[in-house]
Amino acid sequence: MALFFGPLSFFLLAQWPSPDPAHPQTMLMAGIVSWVAIWWFTEAVDLAVTSLLPFLLLPITGILGPVEAAALYMDPIIFLFLGGFMLAFAMERWGLHTRLAFAILQRTGSSPPRVLAGIMASTFLLSMWVSNTATVLLLIPAVLAVIRHIRDDQGTDGRHPVAIALLLGLAYSATMGGMTTLVGTPPNMYFYSFYQRTFPGDASVNFASFFVQSGVITASLALFTYGIIRWRYLRQSTGQLSRTYFQKAYRDLGKMHRDQKVVITVFALTVLAWFTRPDMQLGDRIIRGWASWSGLEGRVHDGMVAILACLILFVIPARNGFGRILEWKDVERLPYGIVLLFGSGFALAAGFEASGLSALVATRLEGLRDVHPLLLLLTIGIVITVISEFASNIACVQLVLPVVLTLTNGSDLSVKGMLFATALFASLGFMMPVATAPNTIIFGSGEVKTSDLVRTGLWLNLAGVLLISLFVYWWHL
Numbered sequence: 082m083a084l085f086f087g088p089l090s091f092f093l094l095a096q097w098p099s100p101d102p103a104h105p106q107t108m109l110m111a112g113i114v115s116w117v118a119i120w121w122f123t124e125a126v127d128l129a130v131t132s133l134l135p136f137l138l139l140p141i142t143g144i145l146g147p148v149e150a151a152a153l154y155m156d157p158i159i160f161l162f163l164g165g166f167m168l169a170f171a172m173e174r175w176g177l178h179t180r181l182a183f184a185i186l187q188r189t190g191s192s193p194p195r196v197l198a199g200i201m202a203s204t205f206l207l208s209m210w211v212s213n214t215a216t217v218l219l220l221i222p223a224v225l226a227v228i229r230h231i232r233d234d235q236g237t238d239g240r241h242p243v244a245i246a247l248l249l250g251l252a253y254s255a256t257m258g259g260m261t262t263l264v265g266t267p268p269n270m271y272f273y274s275f276y277q278r279t280f281p282g283d284a285s286v287n288f289a290s291f292f293v294q295s296g297v298i299t300a301s302l303a304l305f306t307y308g309i310i311r312w313r314y315l316r317q318s319t320g321q322l323s324r325t326y327f328q329k330a331y332r333d334l335g336k337m338h339r340d341q342k343v344v345i346t347v348f349a350l351t352v353l354a355w356f357t358r359p360d361m362q363l364g365d366r367i368i369r370g371w372a373s374w375s376g377l378e379g380r381v382h383d384g385m386v387a388i389l390a391c392l393i394l395f396v397i398p399a400r401n402g403f404g405r406i407l408e409w410k411d412v413e414r415l416p417y418g419i420v421l422l423f424g425s426g427f428a429l430a431a432g433f434e435a436s437g438l439s440a441l442v443a444t445r446l447e448g449l450r451d452v453h454p455l456l457l458l459l460t461i462g463i464v465i466t467v468i469s470e471f472a473s474n475i476a477c478v479q480l481v482l483p484v485v486l487t488l489t490n491g492s493d494l495s496v497k498g499m500l501f502a503t504a505l506f507a508s509l510g511f512m513m514p515v516a517t518a519p520n521t522i523i524f525g526s527g528e529v530k531t532s533d534l535v536r537t538g539l540w541l542n543l544a545g546v547l548l549i550s551l552f553v554y555w556w557h558l
Contacts, residue, residue, distance in 0.1 A: 166215075171344050213255040251519070261296050
């Protein structure tokens, strides 16, 4: 049915006269947004397929030219996304994800609460740089092995509270870790590019500034999550792994060999380059970044840093008879559908402005500018969180960011703060199995029921909305 209602909504709105004679294409753009939104939210067809609609409809309606529309599908932020995935594939190829997990777990202890803390910490750290989906897929075999070990020790079958706790901790910490960095999750990367396109001369949003602000929020939310999961599932937990379990698992991996050290070194240098590229202001003092003192300011981008790192891995020979450190066959599973999603979002945002729809929305939302900023943040957060439980978070943020920009432009509200909050709100999907890929993966294990996700995720959604709103109100407003 949604397959039919999408184009129907477009044709109905396209026949409606524009309320602004100066912008006759306003309702055409509204029709495009309606069609895309219905297909995105209902997934009548694959999200990537829906993402092709703006490329077709914007030129046909005369809102954008075909060359202009096509150019929006290849933004520099896309190369940051692709480069980040390639680095993640390199870590996966050489087993560094497992090494990181066991290195942390052998230090946290063997009681269930300590194992939960270790799993959440390793997942959180890894998902800051690797997509949260990939992180959960990489670590869930290790977590299930721990669960089996506890069951074998106790001789129990069926659902176990420790199993539920560890899997919920795995999924939720992956989502929170992804929220922490610009490369961790698509909504963050889209926000970054959207802000740069909207305010091209403003360099205040960069890898380091985003990390500092989001890190305070996600670390606080992760601690709250640990407390909730421990209280709900581990208050009367029984079963304990032997103290040597994780130590032996880590020793079985052997010493790091040369190829693993190469990947770790390149990865660390990449992160360092991301943090030190822009100028940083500490009080009245400005610390110049390497792009500034090298004369490359305005000519380099974080995406270029990621691609350079990947090129280095593509050309360095491996010592163990595997060709190069990273080969193209290792990255052929890149999620190219996300590239189309990014491009369609940029095209829709440009269409909002060119058609006059953003100006029309601004006049309709004029009354909301008088609402207290904290109440406005909380309201936006709840609405976006509810939507993201059932729809793609990247699709949600692509549709909402232009509206929030229109709402805050020309008001006393901080545009940067509101857009930043919107991007983080879109990742708060902790209740439903379909809300995020990490939720879906642990649900597919058969150990976690929908009721487990809903009862725990509701508290996390509310805490997330409150934390983000209070932080942005205090920091930006």
